[in-house]
Amino acid sequence: xxxxxxxxxxxxxxxxxxxxxxxxxxxxxxxxxxxxxxxxxxxxxxxxxxxxxxxxxxxxxxxxxxxxxxxxxxxxxxxxxxxxxxxxxxxxxxxxxxxxxxxxxxxxxxxxxxxxxxxxxxxxxxxxxxxxxxxxxxxxxxxxxxxxxxxxxxxxxxxxxxxxxxxxxxxxxxxxxxxxxxxxxxxxxxxxxxxxxxxxxxxxxxxxxxxxxxxxxxxxxxxxxxxxxxxx
Amino acid sequence: xxxxxxxxxxxxxxxxxxxxxxxxxxxxxxxxxxxxxxxxxxxxxxxxxxxxxxxxxxxxxxxxxxxxxxxxxxxxxxxxxxxxxxxxxxxxxxxxxxxxxxxxxxxxxxxxxxxxxxxxxxxxxxxxxx
Numbered sequence: 001x002x003x004x005x006x007x008x009x010x011x012x013x014x015x016x017x018x019x020x021x022x023x024x025x026x027x028x029x030x031x032x033x034x035x036x037x038x039x040x041x042x043x044x045x046x047x048x049x050x051x052x053x054x055x056x057x058x059x060x061x062x063x064x065x066x067x068x069x070x071x072x073x074x075x076x077x078x079x080x081x082x083x084x085x086x087x088x089x090x091x092x093x094x095x096x097x098x099x100x101x102x103x104x105x106x107x108x109x110x111x112x113x114x115x116x117x118x119x120x121x122x123x124x125x126x127x128x129x130x131x132x133x134x135x136x137x138x139x140x141x142x143x144x145x146x147x148x149x150x151x152x153x154x155x156x157x158x159x160x161x162x163x164x165x166x167x168x169x170x171x172x173x174x175x176x177x178x179x180x181x182x183x184x185x186x187x188x189x190x191x192x193x194x195x196x197x198x199x200x201x202x203x204x205x206x207x208x209x210x211x212x213x214x215x216x217x218x219x220x221x222x223x224x225x226x227x228x229x230x231x232x
Numbered sequence: 233x234x235x236x237x238x239x240x241x242x243x244x245x246x247x248x249x250x251x252x253x254x255x256x257x258x259x260x261x262x263x264x265x266x267x268x269x270x271x272x273x274x275x276x277x278x279x280x281x282x283x284x285x286x287x288x289x290x291x292x293x294x295x296x297x298x299x300x301x302x303x304x305x306x307x308x309x310x311x312x313x314x315x316x317x318x319x320x321x322x323x324x325x326x327x328x329x330x331x332x333x334x335x336x337x338x339x340x341x342x343x344x345x346x347x348x349x350x351x352x353x354x355x356x357x358x359x360x361x362x
Contacts (some may be wrong), residue, residue: 012321033287121277145273167283168285169282172278172281172285172287172288173278173287175281175289176277176278176281176288190247190297192305194245194247194251194284194285194287194290195285195286196287197287198272199288206314214250214251214252215250217247217248217249217250217251218249218250222247222248222249225248
């Protein structure tokens with residue numbers, strides 16, 4: 001077993017009477033591309049937010065890159081939150097300048113290259129962008145950071161097919177260039193499952209199944225098949 | 233997944249089976265069929281991963297296995313090349329033929345055919361020899 005980049009044990013998070021996380025034990029292998037999967041309400045976003053300290057556990061322990069979540073640790077995490085909009089009122093070039101000033105490990109030259117590869121231009125106004133264009137900008141900003149952990153919460157949701165294909169291509173390039181632990185939370189399983197090394201299926205705030213994706217394919221079929229077996 | 237051609241080699245991946253084995257098998261059979269010539273350069277890990285839309289780690293694993301079998305060799309700074317050794321390719325063709333025959337015999341065996349019946353079927357389907 002390889003080293004774990006993220007290790008959670010007995011994680012509990014309560015919202016009112018409901019436990020979003022209900023004693024979650026989870027391990028994410030270092031330098032893997034790991035999918036966190038499950039239906040709405042399974043606890044995916046709560047877990048993702050916990051990694052950067054946006055949500056604190058009521059019980060249990062969480063170690064991320066060997067440390068407890070903190071502001072200091074967040075400098076080593078590139079996080080694409082669900083439903084985020086960061087750059088309204090900026091142009092693409094201004095967003096990249098902002099990134100250079102504020103984001104640890106941010107490489108402006110790579111960011112420019114990424115936005116072009118993703119079909120955007122430096123002088124575009126973020127305000128006038130489509131949802132797909134904005135998502136591509138957000139992803140470029142995240143991929144331009146040389147940090148040990150990349151966390152993408154729903155990078156594909158509500159995004160057109162061409163944008164999705166461009167995002168997948170940018171991810172493959174990024175995986176080729178960099179040793180980095182990548183965590184992706186998505187509902188777009190058929191289009192993305194070929195990218196995963198490892199998968200964690202959540203259900204009602206606990207792990208229903210987890211493992212090496214190639215081993216899971218050999219024993220149980222595609223990630224999509226497994227998803228159906230677990231949740232239908 | 234649809235059929236994809238990369239560097240002259242044809243691939244068709246099934247997401248319900250391990251991808252690494254499929255990439256490995258399909259490169260092997262491309263070599264055996266001569267879709268890719270002896271000594272020819274094969275796509276880089278990144279190019280292959282992009283074309284197949286799969287994790288580069290999966291391609292890397294398949295490439296390492298090819299290298300271990302000495303079907304490919306990596307020259308530093310130049311890339312990975314199919315072996316120039318015709319013997320190795322001959323060997324892999326026979327290995328693939330053996331696998332196909334074993335599979336065929338197992339299937340007919342499970343249907344209850346004897347060796348002589350199988351030979352008769354082969355002859356009737358255009359096999360010339362005894």
